[in-house]
Amino acid sequence: MINADLHCHSIVSDGTLAPAEVAKIAAEASVELWALTDHDELGGQSEARAAAEAFGMRYVSGVEISITWAGRTVHMLGLGINADDPLLIQNLAAMRDGRSLRAKQMGLQLLNAVGISDAYAGALKYVGKHGLISRTHFARYLVEIGQCKSISDVFSRYLTEGKPGYVAHCWATLEDAVKWIHDAQGIAVVAHPGRYKFSSLEFSGLFDSFRDLGGEAIEVVTGSHTPEQYREYADIARRYNFLASRGSDFHGPTQGRAQLGKLPPLPEGLIPVWSRWY
Ligand code: AMP
Ligand code: MN
Ligand code: MN
Ligand code: MN
Secondary structure, three states: OOOEEOOEOOOOOOOOOOHHHHHHHHHHOOOOEEOOOOEOOOOOHHHHHHHHHHOOOEEOOEEEEEEEEOOEEEEEEEEOOOOOOHHHHHHHHHHHOHHHHHHHHHHHHHHHHOOOOOHHHHHHOOOOOOOOOOHHHHHHHHHHOOOOOOHHHHHHHHHOOOOOOOOOOOOEOHHHHHHHHHHOOOEEEEOOHHHOOOOHHHHHHHHHHHHHOOOOEEEEEEOOOOHHHHHHHHHHHHHHOOEEEEEOOEOOOOOOOOOOOOOOOOOOOOOEHHHHOO
């Protein structure tokens, strides 16, 4: 099996490093096939591709699209897309628009109301030049000021459903995201399915709808899955005839998550998503 890592973030979304710096780490980890998949933004793709090719890695363009399905946020990777597709760029820009207003509500209203007064300005310090603001940027600031001891502590105390800094947000629909990806010649991949708090009925609904829309793949081996979840989603991939993907969901060397290119291989008997490009 080749060392493929098809899920990573740069400072273009909520990672900490420039795309070329992420490429360097991938190359040092002997990654052979790489994709940078920033949230809702393609602004890092040309730098990532150029750096990957300079390091002798194969590159596929990628994006991680935020979706709202059954009232919850689901992430979908688009892999092998044409990163210059004008319609995809335009659709992502439109759905990204709401992030700024949401961030102001989070920072200026909600977190302010619980006594954290500078959260919006504080979060902005961590945002890259493309301007995409995410909950992760707030989390970094709350750790910086000692309000919480870790990023995950911020999420569980402030930034998730039912917590004082949470703003419900409506992202793209499942239908739209699959269509945008397909129209840009990409493959649609349900990211880290193990992270969603769905009932088994809801999971069946999600995978059935995704398959019926022509969705091709799910992530099986990814940074937030346990070994038990590798097996669980390998079974789902076999049952639905989904291709299987592998990606760390790397956000930076100090971000306390999986490191790039270091995850175990896909379980036996799965068809890797990269069979489409090899
Ligand atoms: P947003 O797109 O602004 O809603 O932010 C979502 C991002 O927050 C995800 O892509 C993760 O990087 C990060 N995130 C979500 N939940 C957690 C968590 N429990 N711990 C650390 N990071 C998280
Ligand atoms: Mn993220
Ligand atoms: Mn995600
Ligand atoms: Mn991700």
